[in-house]
Amino acid sequence: MTTNFGTLTPAELTSAVTGGIGTSPQRPDGNLKVRGEFAYASDLWHEDMIWGATLRSPHPYARITGIDLTEALKTPGVYAVLTHQDVPGRNLYGLEHKDQPVLAVDVVRYQGEPVALVGADHPETANRAMKRIKVTYEVLEPVVDMETATQETPLHPGGNLVRHVPIRRGDQAPKADVVITGRYEVGMQDQAFLGPESGLAVPADDGGVDLYVATQWLHVDRSQVASALGVAEEKVRLTLSGVGGAFGGREDLSMQVHACLLALHTGKPVKMVYNREESFYGHVHRHPAVLHYEHGATADGKLVYVKAKMFLDGGAYASSTPAVVANAATLGVGPYEVDNVTIDCYGVYTNNPPCGAMRGFGAVQAGFAYESQMDKLAEALNMDPVDVRVRNAMTEGSVMPTGQVVDSAAPVAQLLKLVQDKPMPAPMSADLRQLPGGVSNTTHGEGVVRGVGYAVGIKNVCFSEGYDDYSTARVRVQMAGDELTAQVHTAACEVGQGLVTIMQQIVRTELDIEKVTVLPMDTSIGNGGSTSASRQTYVTGGAVKAACAAVKAKLGDRTDIGDEVIDETVEWRHRATEPLDPETGQGNAHVQYGFAAHRAVVDVDTELGLVRVVQLDCAQDVGKALNPQAVVGQIQGGSAQGLGLAVMEEIQTSQGKVRNPSFTDYLIPTVLDMPPMSIDVLELADPHAPYGIRGVGEPPTISSTPAIVAAIRAATGLALTRVPVRPEHLTNT
Amino acid sequence: MDFLRPTTLAEALAVKAERPDAVPIAGGTDVMVELNFDHRRPAALLDLTRIDELRTWSDGDELRIGSGVPYVRIIEELGAQLPGLAMASRTVGSPQIRNRGTVGGNLGAASPAGDTHPVLLASDAVIEVASVRGTRMIEADDFYVGVKRNSLEPDELITAIHLAPAAGPQQFSKVGTRNAMVIAVCSFALSLHPGEKRVGAAVGSAAPTPRRARDAEEFLNHALDFDNPRPLLDSVKREFGELVSQAASPIDDVRGSAAYRKHALAVMARRTLGWTWQEFLTEEQACA
Numbered sequence A: 001m002t003t004n005f006g007t008l009t010p011a012e013l014t015s016a017v018t019g020g021i022g023t024s025p026q027r028p029d030g031n032l033k034v035r036g037e038f039a040y041a042s043d044l045w046h047e048d049m050i051w052g053a054t055l056r057s058p059h060p061y062a063r064i065t066g067i068d069l070t071e072a073l074k075t076p077g078v079y080a081v082l083t084h085q086d087v088p089g090r091n092l093y094g095l096e097h098k099d100q101p102v103l104a105v106d107v108v109r110y111q112g113e114p115v116a117l118v119g120a121d122h123p124e125t126a127n128r129a130m131k132r133i134k135v136t137y138e139v140l141e142p143v144v145d146m147e148t149a150t151q152e153t154p155l156h157p158g159g160n161l162v163r164h165v166p167i168r169r170g171d172q173a174p175k176a177d178v179v180i181t182g183r184y185e186v187g188m189q190d191q192a193f194l195g196p197e198s199g200l201a202v203p204a205d206d207g208g209v210d211l212y213v214a215t216q217w218l219h220v221d222r223s224q225v226a227s228a229l230g231v232a233e234e235k236v237r238l239t240l241s242g243v244g245g246a247f248g249g250r251e252d253l254s255m256q257v258h259a260c261l262l263a264l265h266t267g268k269p270v271k272m273v274y275n276r277e278e279s280f281y282g283h284v285h286r287h288p289a290v291l292h293y294e295h296g297a298t299a300d301g302k303l304v305y306v307k308a309k310m311f312l313d314g315g316a317y318a319s320s321t322p323a324v325v326a327n328a329a330t331l332g333v334g335p336y337e338v339d340n341v342t343i344d345c346y347g348v349y350t351n352n353p354p355c356g357a358m359r360g361f362g363a364v365q366a367g368f369a370y371e372s373q374m375d376k377l378a379e380a381l382n383m384d385p386v387d388v389r390v391r392n393a394m395t396e397g398s399v400m401p402t403g404q405v406v407d408s409a410a411p412v413a414q415l416l417k418l419v420q421d422k423p424m425p426a427p428m429s430a431d432l433r434q435l436p437g438g439v440s441n442t443t444h445g446e447g448v449v450r451g452v453g454y455a456v457g458i459k460n461v462c463f464s465e466g467y468d469d470y471s472t473a474r475v476r477v478q479m480a481g482d483e484l485t486a487q488v489h490t491a492a493c494e495v496g497q498g499l500v501t502i503m504q505q506i507v508r509t510e511l512d513i514e515k516v517t518v519l520p521m522d523t524s525i526g527n528g529g530s531t532s533a534s535r536q537t538y539v540t541g542g543a544v545k546a547a548c549a550a551v552k553a554k555l556g557d558r559t560d561i562g563d564e565v566i567d568e569t570v571e572w573r574h575r576a577t578e579p580l581d582p583e584t585g586q587g588n589a590h591v592q593y594g595f596a597a598h599r600a601v602v603d604v605d606t607e608l609g610l611v612r613v614v615q616l617d618c619a620q621d622v623g624k625a626l627n628p629q630a631v632v633g634q635i636q637g638g639s640a641q642g643l644g645l646a647v648m649e650e651i652q653t654s655q656g657k658v659r660n661p662s663f664t665d666y667l668i669p670t671v672l673d674m675p676p677m678s679i680d681v682l683e684l685a686d687p688h689a690p691y692g693i694r695g696v697g698e699p700p701t702i703s704s705t706p707a708i709v710a711a712i713r714a715a716t717g718l719a720l721t722r723v724p725v726r727p728e729h730l731t732n733t
Numbered sequence B: 001m002d003f004l005r006p007t008t009l010a011e012a013l014a015v016k017a018e019r020p021d022a023v024p025i026a027g028g029t030d031v032m033v034e035l036n037f038d039h040r041r042p043a044a045l046l047d048l049t050r051i052d053e054l055r056t057w058s059d060g061d062e063l064r065i066g067s068g069v070p071y072v073r074i075i076e077e078l079g080a081q082l083p084g085l086a087m088a089s090r091t092v093g094s095p096q097i098r099n100r101g102t103v104g105g106n107l108g109a110a111s112p113a114g115d116t117h118p119v120l121l122a123s124d125a126v127i128e129v130a131s132v133r134g135t136r137m138i139e140a141d142d143f144y145v146g147v148k149r150n151s152l153e154p155d156e157l158i159t160a161i162h163l164a165p166a167a168g169p170q171q172f173s174k175v176g177t178r179n180a181m182v183i184a185v186c187s188f189a190l191s192l193h194p195g196e197k198r199v200g201a202a203v204g205s206a207a208p209t210p211r212r213a214r215d216a217e218e219f220l221n222h223a224l225d226f227d228n229p230r231p232l233l234d235s236v237k238r239e240f241g242e243l244v245s246q247a248a249s250p251i252d253d254v255r256g257s258a259a260y261r262k263h264a265l266a267v268m269a270r271r272t273l274g275w276t277w278q279e280f281l282t283e284e285q286a287c288a
């Protein structure tokens, strides 16, 4: 059986790595991944295992009028063909609302919705059998427009509104010298993690199941799986397998219940692996959005009010739409002081692909709109875009539109100044690789104009609105030879962000023990919470630190404890938050705020509409860099994902159907698209957080996109109200 | 599925005659994608990578490039003699794809977006195909017959590409929405043939097949004075761009709109004309 780190034993995992917090020890998975030796969930193998496959709806909206399994069942090598009738427990699951069927019953609400499952001796057999399942559909007219969805055919019993979050603060009929309005659109971005959904379910003697899977949140997977299987949670045991990226796309279930259903029905281990195309249908995406904004300011650039009406397209099922809506609303004015705020944010159901968590989580969509507005305001006032931002920048002590006081560092102006003061890149190069279009040889400089743009963003860290957000950590200390060693056990998922290394660093620092083994992450210990919301270093890091303190209390200053074993488990919570008032959106809903600023320098081929981002610099406050190299890695990765949204990444849909479910046509940045970055990391400790840290993963994704688009605007003079910016937008074709 | 691995061309042709349903595989960078996506389930694959004849090129009045010579070798070994083909090869996929992928495979797939096609058209390449019945020489112009269809008979294999070493400047230009590793939204190739006082111009990914821009070529053949070269007038570039754009009949798809493709072709045509003509002028002046 493979575990998190391929074929290495726990002892080997720790051997090469030393160093406490504030250093950058080598990650155990780094070299393996670079060499192609890391064992991902898709590499799982079990003797006598069979393969599962999922039959999906070809239609975005249709009534199922019949399912005929006869031919499929006759296929030699097929062990089971299952439909909703074979789901023993509750055939509904979901992160916040249980509205999504494990297998469709009489209606399908999105293209790619699972309808039936096949278990067979070979993936090819499963494939053939799947093609022999006859499903008859009565195709219905899909609901696809997020702005009108609530007035159209209800797709769920309660109608098409998933959540409306209003924010009302200050004067609701304010007056201002200058008024700026805009309508913005954000296309549907995909997490595009490279390791597709996969896992292995092994039936157990006690009637339960062991599931090895690539996920972001073991315990919430477990409770959803147990509910669908109709078994007690203890009988569903999950172990994290090798995860090839997540970015929010693994918060919802994909193949988890399906593989377990097949395993329990056949009594055999079942492996499921999506291919790339299926992966595009198999997970939620970033909500596309339409955002209407109105900014009012004084003649000297002080914001008087912000009004916004935002629509987020949640697609066919709720997923995490309610929380995404709350983020977009509460962070909707950006990192600025605004006394008068009127925001209405709506998350709706449509027959588009389901959308949920993705890095930035609502703050990305709002960020593109409010930063575009700030540039428009600067232009209207003939002010410098950085000055107008600095003029309104929030600081520690500022009040959010929710009434919450920002009670730790908020160095917004400082971050902006840092990126503004960075040296500019060299002038346009003659090297094709440095020009828009690269070696495709579209320009030798003709039509190329340089532009510079700025943006800053705000993101909440950890779970909000009163959610009981905690993590559990167990630290065990004993002698190995004449040396103290430690083991750390949590259920917090390492998805590539480096949590394994962080936990080792914390233990080394707290206990002064060099050899630290991280046990496989599984559900034999309490909840670790989700690897999302930039929260694991904060919350699970906090839990490990607290568990170390409990161990330390027993260990004292001893370096030899003989046969004694000190074993402490701690559940650790960040400070509590409050729900939002449903009418006014007021409340201390968030735990912590993170900030990043970008300056983008772009060269745009204005005739061909091709863009090359020449430099993308970032400044971010991280409170405390527990692992400086990992921090920089997060900033580079988040910025690259923002670049993707700015200029290329979009799942294109037409009447609810995905038009580009492949990496041939869903383009993500290559090394020739992502420029060098100069990064400034501030460490302004948050007194409420362990070690003073501030979540790192998401803020850079928010400001990267609007900074790049601002730079393209500066180069072209075009309004550019939609991302990703396409050549058609730049050439008016 | 049978995996057939002949080691000589004669053997391969015999196999292909006997089993016309066998799908040839060279670099496999198209074939394997189709198999992985289950778009195609051939009864047999005919592996061509062991056949030395297909993996060599030879010099002469004209070059004969075996259909199985990978892009990386065209770039490294033939860049000076065939700058246009090398430029197009350089834009194909990633290093991994260029290590495996071949011009023969590009021709076999005959995708309207294949990057080498406009260059082959603009430089009057001739495609050599063979079967047990004999060898045929097909002009590039006659090779592409429909979307992803070429004029091969079921028993034939593509054996080589014949084309003259560049006698004048050549350019290839390709629009994609990413700065590397991208399928063409549209592409354009231009070759000057000063000896014959004419040009070759062709568009890719902007019509059901790659195609020559004949009216644009005619226009330039008259407008360019090869004997007495002078700097180009903007109006000539513009008219050329318009005619290239008119040669295309593109569609709207996920990669781009028809209107954008037409627009971009005109821009690429203007620019490549500027670059090639400037190069020609400079060379002439150097000789004079």
Ligand SMILES: Cc1cc2nc3c(=O)[nH]c(=O)nc-3n(C[C@H](O)[C@H](O)[C@H](O)COP(=O)(O)OP(=O)(O)OC[C@H]3O[C@@H](n4cnc5c(N)ncnc54)[C@H](O)[C@@H]3O)c2cc1C
Pocket: B023, B024, B025, B026, B027, B028, B029, B030, B031, B032, B033, B048, B067, B068, B091, B092, B093, B094, B097, B100, B101, B102, B103, B104, B105, B106, B107, B108, B109, B113, B114, B115, B116, B156, B157, B158, B159, B181, B182, B183, B184
């Ligand atoms: C990631 C990726 C990126 C790509 N990027 C590009 C790109 O930028 N530009 C581009 O043009 N293409 C691109 N391609 C497509 C592909 O790489 C090219 O078309 C390449 O030229 C195919 O060559 P091959 O040798 O791999 O062909 P194969 O896959 O081996 O064959 C392709 C077709 O030609 C037939 N065939 C091959 N050899 C012969 C022969 N001698 N006689 C008869 N038929 C034959 C095969 O049966 C098959 O139908 C890309 C592919 C991938 C996977």
